[in-house]
């Protein structure tokens with residue numbers, strides 16, 4: 207097993223890790239896992255929450271299990287904050303100036319609870335980050351092409367994030383009456399993007415590796431597609447320990 211190279215650009219144990227080019231900083235390790243890199247966070251410093259689809263954010267000060275919740279913030283070198291998803295949206299945040307990182311798990315419930323924006327806001331209000339310095343990245347999640355929801359779920363989202371079926375014309379086609387094309391869908395990326403920008407983050411500081419987990423079975427796990435057989439995609443972010 208080789209160590210993370212000093213440039214942080216690639217992780218040799220995980221060639222299929224998705225990374226943000228602009229985050230190739232010497233002190234930062236980050237990535238969105240795929241089916242080919244499920245164990246890349248299995249290293250010293252792995253830090254996690256028991257995810258409960260909430261708006262609860264915790265500060266991580268040491269490695270290991272932290273608590274029930276859906277986001278972690280830390281400025282402690284040597285920790286690797288981990289989020290596990292299979293359709294939900296993994297969100298990573300970094301303040302390169304203050305050297306603080308965060309990871310959030312945003313499914314539809316967490317998104318409605320504002321988990322990503324709450325995490326960013328806590329970085330500013332409680333940990334001294336500046337909005338102008340904060341950056342965020344969205345990993346792969348179920349896309350607006352596939353994320354069908356019931357009306358009770360859609361009603362909890364801003365209308366700009368709801369994709370409604372075409373009403374006119376389509377109804378005349380008998381085969382489309384019960385088809386998935388007539389179901390309401392939600393755009394998790396857009397919802398989280400809107401919340402982060404509304405909170406204070408610059409739109410230009412939000413990076414996306416937008417790819418639908420359900421549409422790409424070879425690359426991603428999807429709970430909607432694979433149900434109980436589904437594995438989990440592992441995303442993480444951390445500050446490298448110069449002494450390690």
Ligand SMILES: [Zn+2]
Nearest residue numbers: 351352418421
């Ligand atoms: Zn899709």
